[in-house]
Amino acid sequence: MNKEMDNINEEIKHEITFHLLEESCFNKEWIVRFNKQKRVNPLICLICKQIANDALKLECYQHKHINKSQIAGGHCLNQFLKSNNGYCPVQAHANCEYSENEPLRNQINNLTVMCIRQFEQELRVSNKTEKEEGEAIGVIKCDFKGKIKELKTHLDNECPLKVMDCWFKPFGCNCTCHKKEKKKKKKKDETNQLKLENEKLKKDIQSKDNEIHKLNNQIIELLYLANRMQQNYWKPKILQLDQNCEKAA
Numbered sequence: 001m002n003k004e005m006d007n008i009n010e011e012i013k014h015e016i017t018f019h020l021l022e023e024s025c026f027n028k029e030w031i032v033r034f035n036k037q038k039r040v041n042p043l044i045c046l047i048c049k050q051i052a053n054d055a056l057k058l059e060c061y062q063h064k065h066i067n068k069s070q071i072a073g074g075h076c077l078n079q080f081l082k083s084n085n086g087y088c089p090v091q092a093h094a095n096c097e098y099s100e101n102e103p104l105r106n107q108i109n110n111l112t113v114m115c116i117r118q119f120e121q122e123l124r125v126s127n128k129t130e131k132e133e134g135e136a137i138g139v140i141k142c143d144f145k146g147k148i149k150e151l152k153t154h155l156d157n158e159c160p161l162k163v164m165d166c167w168f169k170p171f172g173c174n175c176t177c178h179k180k181e182k183k184k185k186k187k188k189d190e191t192n193q194l195k196l197e198n199e200k201l202k203k204d205i206q207s208k209d210n211e212i213h214k215l216n217n218q219i220i221e222l223l224y225l226a227n228r229m230q231q232n233y234w235k236p237k238i239l240q241l242d243q244n245c246e247k248a249a
C-alpha cells in the first residue's frame with residue numbers, strides 16, 4: 001500500500017516537474033486554485049485538456065465555425081502534428097493552420113497562481129492523507145502568489161522549496177537540501193550558540209553576586225567589630241567621668 005502511494009507520488013511529482021520543464025500545458029487543478037473555472041475554460045488546450053501554454057489558435061477553414069475549443073498549447077500541437085502525419089487535432093484533415101494568439105497568451109500569462117512546488121507538495125501531503133502530521137513536523141512552505149509570467153523568476157531565485165545541493169557536497173554528501181532548511185539550520189546553530197553564551201553570562205553574574213554577598217557580610221562584620229571596639233574604648237572613660245562627677249557632687 002505504502003509502496004503504491006510512493007509510486008503515485010513519484011508519478012505526480014514527475015508529471016508536474018516534467019510538464020513545467022517541457023513547457024507543456026499548465027496543470028488545470030493548479031490554475032483553478034486561484035481562478036474561476038468559468039474564466040479558465042476558454043483557455044484549455046484541446047489536446048491535453050490542461051491550460052494552454054504558448055497558446056496557438058487553430059484557424060483551419062474546414063472548421064472555422066464549429067462550437068468547439070480551437071486552442072492548443074504550442075508543445076501539445078507540435079507533438080500531435082508530429083505523431084499524426086500533420087493531421088489536425090480538431091478534424092482529421094491535412095494542412096492544419098494555426099497562429100500565435102497574443103491576447104490569449106497574455107491572458108494566460110497573467111493568471112494568478114500559487115507556487116507550483118507548493119502545489120506539488122500539497123498534493124503529496126494530501127495523497128498521504130497525513131496532512132496534520134505533515135504540518136506538525138513543520139514542512140517548508142512557499143507562499144508565493146503571483147502571475148504565471150512571474151513564476152519562473154520565483155522558482156529560479158526566491159522559492160524556499162528550491163532543492164539545492166547540500167553544503168557538504170564537496171565532502172561527498174549526495175543529499176539535496178532545501179534552501180530554507182539550510183537557513184533554518186544556520187539559524188538553529190546561531191540560536192544554540194547564543195543560548196550557550198547566555199548560560200555562561202548567567203553563571204558569571206551568579207558568581208559575581210555571590211562574591212558581592214560575601215563582601216557585604218564581611219563589611220557588616222567589620223562595622224559590628226568597629227562598633228564594639230568603640231564601645232570598649234569609651235565605656236571605661238565614661239565610667240571614669242561619671243565617678244568624677246559623683247565625687248565632685
Ligand SMILES: [Zn+2]
Nearest residue numbers: 025045048076
Ligand atoms: Zn496541451
Ligand SMILES: [Zn+2]
Nearest residue numbers: 060088090091
Ligand atoms: Zn483543422
Ligand SMILES: [Zn+2]
Nearest residue numbers: 115142144159
Ligand atoms: Zn515557490
Ligand SMILES: [Zn+2]
Nearest residue numbers: 166168173175
Ligand atoms: Zn547533505
